[in-house]
Amino acid sequence: MNRREVLMGTAGAAATLLAAKGTFAADKDDDDHHDHAMMECAEECQECEAECLMCSSHCLEEATKGDKGHATCMQHCLDCAGMCQTCATVMSRGGPYSHTVAKVCAEICDRCAEQCEKFKDDKHCTQCAKVCRDCAKECRKMTTA
Numbered sequence: 001m002n003r004r005e006v007l008m009g010t011a012g013a014a015a016t017l018l019a020a021k022g023t024f025a026a027d028k029d030d031d032d033h034h035d036h037a038m039m040e041c042a043e044e045c046q047e048c049e050a051e052c053l054m055c056s057s058h059c060l061e062e063a064t065k066g067d068k069g070h071a072t073c074m075q076h077c078l079d080c081a082g083m084c085q086t087c088a089t090v091m092s093r094g095g096p097y098s099h100t101v102a103k104v105c106a107e108i109c110d111r112c113a114e115q116c117e118k119f120k121d122d123k124h125c126t127q128c129a130k131v132c133r134d135c136a137k138e139c140r141k142m143t144t145a
Helices: 003-009 011-026 032-064 068-093 098-116 123-144
Strands: none
Touching (some): 032 123, 098 123
């Protein structure tokens, strides 16, 4: 799976984000800080989803060469990508479970980063770990907004 396919896969979530920006802007009485935190979280989750999908493709290649560690990493990346997609969607809608979803997403991103960090000499995994850590940080901000 190349970068273009990953980005095309997240186009639906991006459209939802654009629609949500109009919703957030129309409701001026809401806490602007909270809305901003939701949008930042959604954007970070989209980036993390794309990175995890790219890393999972790389890990699949390594796993087919016999590296069982990368097979485990691939599973974590796929689950993290799925959770990030869900989180971005809930945040962009301003859903009532935003805080709960963000908390779970942060935990999953941290666990995915831990798996990726096991491969210190692998540029795909180290980049994925960084993006996962950034996403977890943004999700935690959302839980306190």
